[in-house]
Amino acid sequence: MDTTKSNDVFLQNISSDEYFPVPFEELEEAAKQKIDASAFGYIQSGAGGEETLRKNNTSFSKYSIVPTFLKDVSKLDTSITLFGRTYPYPLLLAPVGMLKLADEAADIAVAKAAAAHQIPFIQSTVSSYSIEEITAATGDSPKWFQLYWSNHRETAFNMVKRAEKAGYEAIVLTIDTFSLGWRETDLKNRFSPLMQGFGKANYETDDVFLASLPNQQPESVIQGIKDNINHPSLNWDDIRELKKRTTLPVLLKGILHPEDALQATRHGVDGIIISNHGGRQLDGVISSIDALPEIAAIIDGKIPVLLDSGIRRGSDVVKAIALGADAVLLGRPFVYSLAVGGETGVRNYLANFKQDVQASTTLSGAATMQDLRDLTITRT
Ligand SMILES: Cc1cc2nc3c(=O)[nH]c(=O)nc-3n(C[C@H](O)[C@H](O)[C@H](O)COP(=O)(O)O)c2cc1C
Numbered sequence: 001m002d003t004t005k006s007n008d009v010f011l012q013n014i015s016s017d018e019y020f021p022v023p024f025e026e027l028e029e030a031a032k033q034k035i036d037a038s039a040f041g042y043i044q045s046g047a048g049g050e051e052t053l054r055k056n057n058t059s060f061s062k063y064s065i066v067p068t069f070l071k072d073v074s075k076l077d078t079s080i081t082l083f084g085r086t087y088p089y090p091l092l093l094a095p096v097g098m099l100k101l102a103d104e105a106a107d108i109a110v111a112k113a114a115a116a117h118q119i120p121f122i123q124s125t126v127s128s129y130s131i132e133e134i135t136a137a138t139g140d141s142p143k144w145f146q147l148y149w150s151n152h153r154e155t156a157f158n159m160v161k162r163a164e165k166a167g168y169e170a171i172v173l174t175i176d177t178f179s180l181g182w183r184e185t186d187l188k189n190r191f192s193p194l195m196q197g198f199g200k201a202n203y204e205t206d207d208v209f210l211a212s213l214p215n216q217q218p219e220s221v222i223q224g225i226k227d228n229i230n231h232p233s234l235n236w237d238d239i240r241e242l243k244k245r246t247t248l249p250v251l252l253k254g255i256l257h258p259e260d261a262l263q264a265t266r267h268g269v270d271g272i273i274i275s276n277h278g279g280r281q282l283d284g285v286i287s288s289i290d291a292l293p294e295i296a297a298i299i300d301g302k303i304p305v306l307l308d309s310g311i312r313r314g315s316d317v318v319k320a321i322a323l324g325a326d327a328v329l330l331g332r333p334f335v336y337s338l339a340v341g342g343e344t345g346v347r348n349y350l351a352n353f354k355q356d357v358q359a360s361t362t363l364s365g366a367a368t369m370q371d372l373r374d375l376t377i378t379r380t
């Protein structure tokens with residue numbers, strides 16, 4: 001039986017004889033077969049002994065949805081509103097650097113696929129195409145810019161200015177990566193995509209950054225990027241300054257402690273993203289879903305609370321929203337889809353995923369994201 005014909009959940013835009021993996025585990029395996037082993041290792045692995053990476057996937061299982069029925073959920077509305085703009089699903093694409101490791105079309109392919117579903121694309125500072133190149137390819141589809149602070153802070157502010165000029169709608173400052181995690185797989189493989197130039201597009205097109213270098217030789221550019229990303233001095237005064245230097249909403253990505261969430265509200269931050277960077281930074285840290293309930297309680301609706309690290313299925317989205325998140329970010333799954341099927345792969349992955357979200361929402365007994373907030377979740 002051809003299940004693709006009886007159920008439009010599967011494989012839109014891919015002919016039924018061409019199999020595109022739906023289960024996350026198969027998607028990961030297919031990506032592994034498709035790309036260079038060191039590149040796959042870089043994308044897939046976590047820091048240290050990968051305790052947190054494992055936890056990201058197992059923590060969701062501790063929470064059980066207790067659905068209710070007989071409520072007429074036929075008028076489903078999965079839309080959310082963030083910073084005055086309404087999006088059709090509670091989904092965004094997480095910032096992922098150096099996407100050329102997965103496919104030559106990299107950010108351009110992903111941003112186009114996201115645009116097709118009106119899902120916001122968050123461009124990484126260390127993207128493979130520049131802010132201006134991505135804008136030229138995607139027009140005014142919703143895009144946010146993820147900022148890595150720079151030791152040369154005028155470089156950071158100039159990138160923010162470029163994002164504003166290009167029509168990006170928010171700045172996501174990543175606070176957990178002022179230096180890189182201890183990544184044993186990459187050390188074993190002697191693999192450093194940053195040093196190979198995979199993430200230089202925004203830097204080599206930035207006048208302020210280039211002017212800060214002793215010369216503009218390729219080695220000097222790469223060394224400059226490395227120096228910029230290492231900024232352990234990052235502190236709350238910098239947040240205050242960033243807020244002064246941009247008109248866009250500022251979100252902090254990498255919040256895990258309720259006290260930091262509270263500080264964020266005190267510093268006028270516009271939103272937070274609970275994240276452990278997909279288990280890639282400090283191994284042994286709490287999973288995002290475990291950190292969520294307490295943080296959501298302390299934020300108490302004052303600013304949007306987003307979450308990533310381990311979102312793999314629609315039921316994960318339901319749990320995150322029921323526990324207090326406003327929306328979630330997808331990470332590795334879209335990177336694997338890009339590796340397997342390029343732009344079409346990402347578009348199809350998102351088409352499937354949004355239908356998983358829809359099915360999971362209604363089967364919980366909810367017709368809106370507000371209903372999901374009232375859902376009963378038990379912890380075992
Ligand atoms: C290959 C790769 C590169 C990443 N690059 C960035 C980045 O440039 N900036 C950033 O803030 N987060 C980066 N992240 C972290 C993601 O934004 C996100 O927090 C993480 O992937 C979530 O975990 P999950 O993919 O397992 O769901 C990266 C993640 C991966 C897998």
Ligand SMILES: O=C(O)C(=O)c1ccccc1
Pocket residue numbers: 097126177194199229277280
């Ligand atoms: O790999 C990452 O997770 C990441 O965020 C990063 C950031 C800067 C340089 C290299 C990697």
